[in-house]
Amino acid sequence: xxxxxxxxxxxxxxxxxxxxxxxxxxxxxxxxxxxxxxxxxxxxxxxxxxxxxxxxxxxxxxxxxxxxxxxxxxxxxxxxxxxxxxxxxxxxxxxxxxxxxxxxxxxxxxxxxxxxxxxxxxxxxxxxxxxxxxxxxxxxxxxxxxxxxxxxxxxxxxxxxxxxxxxxxxxxxxxxxxxxxxxxxxxxxxxxxxxxxxxxxxxxxxxxxxxxxxxxxxxxxxxxxxxxxxxxxxxxxxxxxxxxx
Amino acid sequence: xxxxxxxxxxxxxxxxxxxxxxxxxxxxxxxxxxxxxxxxxxxxxxxxxxxxxxxxxxxxxxxxxxxxxxxxxxxxxxxxxxxxxxxxxxxxxxxxxxxxxxxxxxxxxxxxxxxxxxxxxxxxxxxxxxxxxxxxxxxxxxxxxxxxxxxxxxxxxxxxxxxxxxxxxxxxxxxxxxxxxxxxxxxxxxxxxxxxxxxxxxxxxxxxxxxxxxxxxxxxxxxxxxxxxxxxxxxxxxxxxxxxxxxxxxxxxxxxxxxxxxxxxxxxxxxxxxxxxxxxxxxxxxxxxxxxxxxxxxxxxxxxxxxxxxxxxxxxxxxxxxxxxxxxxxxxxxxxxxxxxxxxxxxxxxxxxxxxxxxxxxxxxxxxxxxxxxxxxxxxxxxxxxxxxxxxxxxxxxxxxxxxxxxxxxxxxxxxxxxxxxxxxxxxx
Numbered sequence: 001x002x003x004x005x006x007x008x009x010x011x012x013x014x015x016x017x018x019x020x021x022x023x024x025x026x027x028x029x030x031x032x033x034x035x036x037x038x039x040x041x042x043x044x045x046x047x048x049x050x051x052x053x054x055x056x057x058x059x060x061x062x063x064x065x066x067x068x069x070x071x072x073x074x075x076x077x078x079x080x081x082x083x084x085x086x087x088x089x090x091x092x093x094x095x096x097x098x099x100x101x102x103x104x105x106x107x108x109x110x111x112x113x114x115x116x117x118x119x120x121x122x123x124x125x126x127x128x129x130x131x132x133x134x135x136x137x138x139x140x141x142x143x144x145x146x147x148x149x150x151x152x153x154x155x156x157x158x159x160x161x162x163x164x165x166x167x168x169x170x171x172x173x174x175x176x177x178x179x180x181x182x183x184x185x186x187x188x189x190x191x192x193x194x195x196x197x198x199x200x201x202x203x204x205x206x207x208x209x210x211x212x213x214x215x216x217x218x219x220x221x222x223x224x225x226x227x228x229x230x231x232x233x234x235x236x237x238x239x240x241x242x243x244x245x
Numbered sequence: 246x247x248x249x250x251x252x253x254x255x256x257x258x259x260x261x262x263x264x265x266x267x268x269x270x271x272x273x274x275x276x277x278x279x280x281x282x283x284x285x286x287x288x289x290x291x292x293x294x295x296x297x298x299x300x301x302x303x304x305x306x307x308x309x310x311x312x313x314x315x316x317x318x319x320x321x322x323x324x325x326x327x328x329x330x331x332x333x334x335x336x337x338x339x340x341x342x343x344x345x346x347x348x349x350x351x352x353x354x355x356x357x358x359x360x361x362x363x364x365x366x367x368x369x370x371x372x373x374x375x376x377x378x379x380x381x382x383x384x385x386x387x388x389x390x391x392x393x394x395x396x397x398x399x400x401x402x403x404x405x406x407x408x409x410x411x412x413x414x415x416x417x418x419x420x421x422x423x424x425x426x427x428x429x430x431x432x433x434x435x436x437x438x439x440x441x442x443x444x445x446x447x448x449x450x451x452x453x454x455x456x457x458x459x460x461x462x463x464x465x466x467x468x469x470x471x472x473x474x475x476x477x478x479x480x481x482x483x484x485x486x487x488x489x490x491x492x493x494x495x496x497x498x499x500x501x502x503x504x505x506x507x508x509x510x511x512x513x514x515x516x517x518x519x520x521x522x523x524x525x526x527x528x529x530x531x532x533x534x535x536x537x538x539x540x541x542x543x544x545x546x547x548x549x550x551x552x553x554x555x556x557x558x559x560x561x562x563x564x565x566x567x568x569x570x571x572x573x574x575x576x577x578x579x580x581x582x583x584x585x586x587x588x589x590x591x592x593x594x595x596x597x598x599x600x601x602x603x604x605x606x607x608x609x610x611x612x613x614x615x616x617x618x619x620x621x622x623x624x625x626x627x628x629x630x631x632x633x634x635x636x637x638x639x640x641x642x643x644x645x646x647x648x649x650x651x652x653x654x655x656x657x658x659x660x661x662x663x664x665x666x667x668x669x670x671x672x673x674x
Contacts, residue, residue: 013270013304038271041321045307049332187270187304191249 002052002079003131004028006070006121008059008114009086010039013186014136017205018084023051028077032059032070053077061087061113062105071121081124084134084208085114090151090188103150110154115161122165126172132212133169133176135162139220142180142229146244166217177211178218179204182225197222246274248298257288258535258542259603260631262295262664270304272321272409277380278660281407283323283350287357288545289631290664291402300407302352308332309410316415317375322352322408327526334421334521339471341373341416345576347526352408357628358400358589360580362447362469362525368583369591371399373414381406381655390585396644397651400586402627402666404648405655420473423447423524428514429507433462433559437595440579446470447524449578453503454562454571454599455496461566462559464577465510469524482529485536493537494602496569503573538602543572544631546611547598549580549591550623557621558595561614565599570607574600587644587651590626598629608632627665635670649674 005022007015010031019029023046031046031054033039039056046054057073060066074081088110096102118133125131140148141155159178166176183189183198204221211219220226235243248265269275279298293299306323316338320329327347329340344359353359358371367373377388377398386406388395398405426445430436436450445468452464492498528534535543550558565571575598582593601607611632618625624641625633639645652672659672666672 011271016270016307035271035273038273041272041307041309044309048308048311187246187268187274190268191247 002028002077004030004053004074004077004079004081006030006032006074006081006083007086008032008061008083008117009088010042010056011035012086012188013201014181014184014204015084015086016042017201018208019046019051020049021205021209023047023049023054026050026052028053030055030057030070030074032057034058034060061109061117064113064116067117067120070117071124074121075124080128080131081121082131082133082212083118083121084136085118086136087114088136088138088151088155090148093146093148093150096150106150107154107157110151111157111161114158118161118165122168125169125174129173131174133162133165133174134179134208134212135159135165135176136179136181136208137162139180139182139225139229143232143240163217175212175215177208177216179208179211180218180220180225180229182220182222182228197224246276253285253293253299254542255288255290255292255631256286256535257544257603257629257631258538258540259544260290260293260542260664262290262293264294264297264299266299266301268301268304272305275302275305275380275407275409276300277382277407280403280661280663281322281352283353284325284348286344286346286349286353287628289627289629290668291357291627291630292353293664294662295664302350302407305409306350316417317412318415319410319412320351321410322350322355324351325349326351326354327522327529330521330525333415334418334471337417337420338415339418339521341367341414342370343525344370345526345528347522347529351411351413352403355399355408355411356401356403358584358586358591359628360583360591362449362578364583364591365448365579365581366446367416368581369400369585369589371585371589372583373416374399374411374585375414376412378409378411379406380409385409393647393651394655396586397648397655398586400584400589401648401652402588402663402671404652404661404666404672406661418471420471421521422472422474423469423519423521424472424516425467425469425519425524426514426516427510428466428468429510429512430462430464430466432460433562436462436464436466436577437555439466440577440595443468443579449576451506452562452575452577452597453507454565454575455500455503455569457563457566462562462577463507464575465507467524471521472518474518482532484532485534487536488540489537491539491541491602493539494572499571499573506573538572538600541603543600543602544607544611545574545598545600545629546614547596547626547629548614548618548623549594549596549626550618550621551592551594554621554623555595557617557623558597561597561617564610564613564617568606568610570601570604570610572600572602574598587648588627588642590624590628592624594623596626598626630665633669635668638669638671645671646674
């Protein structure tokens with residue numbers, strides 16, 4: 001059946017990898033990001049690879065006025081509408097501590113912006129009785145750590161939002177998948193110290209689409225992060241607070 | 246944008262460089278003040294910048310446009326040629342020129358003006374480039390064929406600016422399989438005669454660089470045409486997980502391997518149908534095959550000599566065979582005159598490429614082969630070179646001065662210099 005995917009944050013390399021896979025599959029794509037010149041290149045790429053529709057649209061997580069047009073555009077397509085959220089920002093925790101106003105932007109990019117967008121989109125998905133929301137969170141949202149707790153808190157908020165959205169959409173025959181990537185080899189992590197077991201964006205995209213197909217609720221990618229995080233979550237707080245991991 | 250500090254090598258792994266690597270994922274993040282690299286399939290130091298910054302273009306690999314009727318394709322510089330073949334062959338189009346590895350990028354193929362198994366017919370990669378988008382400082386230029394800047398960019402080692410994207414004329418093909426005929430060549434004279442007489446679209450010769458005496462120059466001639474049909478999917482690629490011990494490619498093993506490889510093809514020859522990538526990129530199936538040469542790496546010697554100098558090439562092969570240093574990887578091909586840049590490698594004649602493990606004796610042998618190439622009015626391939634001297638290269642490339650003039654205009658402060666341009670002093674007369 002005809003399916004149109006809205007990709008929020010389509011300039012991210014994980015989003016690009018997923019869009020390519022959807023294009024190979026002949027799906028429709030509405031690619032939304034701030035950098036229009038770049039997202040137009042991704043749209044051209046997806047069109048050449050076989051996407052039924054590949055359109056670049058302007059989107060800014062901090063500007064809710066940009067949301068309506070995207071949802072209207074998707075509504076014009078027949079069939080199911082799905083959405084994958086790749087937006088988020090991870091300023092250095094030290095920078096946030098020096099300038100706490102950065103907290104707001106981080107939360108808006110990683111949580112409240114996407115949540116506002118998805119709240120508007122949900123009625124359309126319910127009306128059509130299907131489709132999938134993919135929400136890319138982070139293992140950093142599973143437990144607050146000294147190195148990136150503002151980013152982690154924003155992602156934790158988003159995880160909770162996703163679980164509620166899943167609860168809501170299920171009643172209408174739609175679905176929501178929470179994705180928690182570990183370390184992924186992207187521009188965001190390029191050159192960072194202490195990276196290990198780094199996954200490629202395409203590996204992540206493959207795992208996400210497998211999760212969508214199998215209607216998974218929470219996908220850790222690569223899979224072993226589920227076990228790493230289970231251990232990290234099980235450390236008692238009196239001990240955890242003294243660790244620096 | 247952040248950078249990552251790493252020690253890199255070219256494909257030969259004999260030369261290394263420690264650089265700060267930038268890896269942009271968006272067009273706007275490409276820096277113009279550092280040289281660019283693709284998948285580092287050049288063997289020597291062409292893709293290295295020791296102590297400086299280098300831009301990894303591999304994340305900019307999108308198709309920007311394709312016209313199904315004309316076969317004109319616009320792609321970003323980091324796109325790999327093997328991926329283009331995989332995407333477009335089922336739709337009836339192939340990159341017009343493909344080198345021996347599908348990991349080579351469009352940007353790298355332009356910067357080296359690479360050639361393929363159809364060079365005798367269709368010439369070099371640059372001859373099928375219709376436009377190059379080049380970032381020079383803060384400006385972005387669209388460079389058209391026949392301009393001096395185009396000729397300095399194609400085969401120009403990335404010295405005129407950072408190649409962002411290019412328009413390519415693709416080649417219509419019958420489908421995504423190859424009909425391949427393999428024939429044994431008993432010796433040098435027969436091999437050259439067969440290469441001269443071949444009318445196939447794609448030809449390449451594997452040569453047993455360990456065979457001496459009557460067997461000198463024996464090998465297998467492969468001729469291919471594209472076709473339509475069904476073949477089994479190529480098997481999954483394999484990885485070489487660690488550096489091989491130094492004896493893995495020692496003389497007795499290579500001799501045994503080569504003899505078996507030669508006899509693999511029946512005496513009367515054979516024709517088979519293969520997936521397209523198996524014919525064009527036979528070694529890509531083994532990821533990191535360069536690790537077979539151990540941690541010291543290897544050198545590839547590749548030269549081209551004019552037709553009349555074929556006897557000089559035979560002398561080189563004789564020297565190689567008697568040295569016992571060659572690896573199984575040795576290729577002989579007939580080249581046409583096609584080239585499109587001031588520093589393009591091709592010339593009408595015969596080209597010989599041989600791999601040698603990186604050892605003192607091999608380095609000495611390569612130096613002799615380089616001298617013999619120069620004496621035969623031939624040329625060394627900069628995509629392979631790690632050992633030549635600047636004086637030699639400048640003699641082999643008579644248009645060096647024209648290239649230099651354009652490069653000085655494009656990059657007056659030398660931001661784009663690489664280990665190769667410094668070693669060969671290419672940025673001075």
